[in-house]
Amino acid sequence: DAARAEADRKAVEEALRLEEEERLAVDRAIARETERQAAEESARAARAPAVKAVTAKTPEEIVVMVADDSKVVRVKTGRLLGAHRYQVVMAEDGLDAARQIESALPDVLVTDVDMPGMSGLQLTRQLRGSATTAPLPIIMVTSDSEQLREEAKAAGVDVLLGKPYPEEQLIAHIQRLVNGEARP
Structure with missing residues (x-):
């Protein structure tokens, strides 16, 4: 009996x-x-487009980065945007813009095409290649608008403005792009 009890205990x-x-x-x-x-939900959220605010942003709430290797153009564009009450951040070229955007994403980027180090097209491709910066609206300003139109579109430029352009046109594009209205 003891052996059986021990076997039962071991079995239990x-x-x-x-x-x-x-x-x-x-x-x-x-x-x-x-x-x-x-992980699936996180990946799905990363792929989802950013949700736009229901209310339109006022110029005071909008940060515009101006990337141009010409100081004259940066100052002139900065004054125009400042006069319309936008917050303006300056970048001296594409590399400077890329560095600044890594740490503080503006609401819209206005960039030149031809810049030393990194062109506006290279900058656009880099920004479109990152999930964080891909939704950033990009306005490109150039004197060769017809020649660049297809390349700019392929790179992901939202608006290509030919120099010279009416100042009101730039302001209208910024408001439309930032507030989520249809891109042209």
Whole structure:
């Protein structure tokens, strides 16, 4: 009888051990599935387009980056935008713009095409290649608008403005792009 009781006790212990192992395996499987679902949701959220604000932003709330290697153009464009109450950030070329955008994303970028180091087209391609910066509206200003039209469109430029352009046209494009209205 003692041997039988010992065998029964060992059988119960083994059954409890197996039950505990099974419970741990189920817990691990649930944790893996939860992690997988969270990763899927995170990836889905990263791919989803940014949700636009329901109310339109006023110029005072809009940060415009001006990237141009010409100081004269930067100052002139900055004054125009400042007169319309936009917040203006300046970049001396495409590389400077890319560095600044990494740390503080503006609401819209106004860029020249031909700049040393990194052209406006290269900058646009780089920005469109990142999930964080891809939605950034980009207005490109050039004197060769017809020659660049297809290349700019392929790079992801939203608006290509030929020099010289009416100042009101730039302001209208900024407001429309930032407030989520249809891009031309």
